[in-house]
Amino acid sequence: MNIFVDTREKQRAIKKIVAEFEKQGVGYASTKLFVGDYQRADNSLLVIDRKQNLLEVCTNVGQDRERFVRELKRAREMGVKIIFLVEHGKDVNSLEEVKKWQNPRLKDSPLALSGERLYKILSVLEKNYGCEFQFCTKNETGTRIIQLLGGE
Numbered sequence: 418m419n420i421f422v423d424t425r426e427k428q429r430a431i432k433k434i435v436a437e438f439e440k441q442g443v444g445y446a447s448t449k450l451f452v453g454d455y456q457r458a459d460n461s462l463l464v465i466d467r468k469q470n471l472l473e474v475c476t477n478v479g480q481d482r483e484r485f486v487r488e489l490k491r492a493r494e495m496g497v498k499i500i501f502l503v504e505h506g507k508d509v510n511s512l513e514e515v516k517k518w519q520n521p522r523l524k525d526s527p528l529a530l531s532g533e534r535l536y537k538i539l540s541v542l543e544k545n546y547g548c549e550f551q552f553c554t555k556n557e558t559g560t561r562i563i564q565l566l567g568g569e
Contacts, residue, residue: 419444419458426454437559452492453499457566462496465562468503475530478538489546499548500565504555512550
């Protein structure tokens with residue numbers, strides 16, 4: 418299997434991911450992707466968009482919502498499914514568990530998204546745009562990308 422990695426992915430941030438690709442014999446090349454961060458070279462209709470944690474997702478669906486929804490609409494129009502792989506860690510393993518997440522920003526800002534509110538937003542996005550939100554630890558990201566794109 419060969420994977421395209423979006424050129425906007427920071428090399429420092431993806432060292433472990435490409436090390437896992439190399440370990441598993443997966444080829445990869447950097448290229449500008451229309452949507453997402455990772456795409457199987459022979460299947461442009463499924464992409465992985467990596468998110469560092471739930472705080473990044475809050476920013477995406479909060480203050481960057483218009484840009485985020487434009488990307489989802491563009492993907493849907495092209496027939497592309499986006500899987501958002503959120504590297505949040507061991508305490509959130511499924512969308513359902515987002516409900517219990519305690520946003521640390523709530524201490525400073527009552528307008529920050531609660532876990533319950535974020536769960537509702539992500540559920541609506543999944544329903545309306547056919548995307549998925551999946552979760553992993555940073556150490557699992559490379560393996561999960563390979564699995565989700567249809568590798569071993």
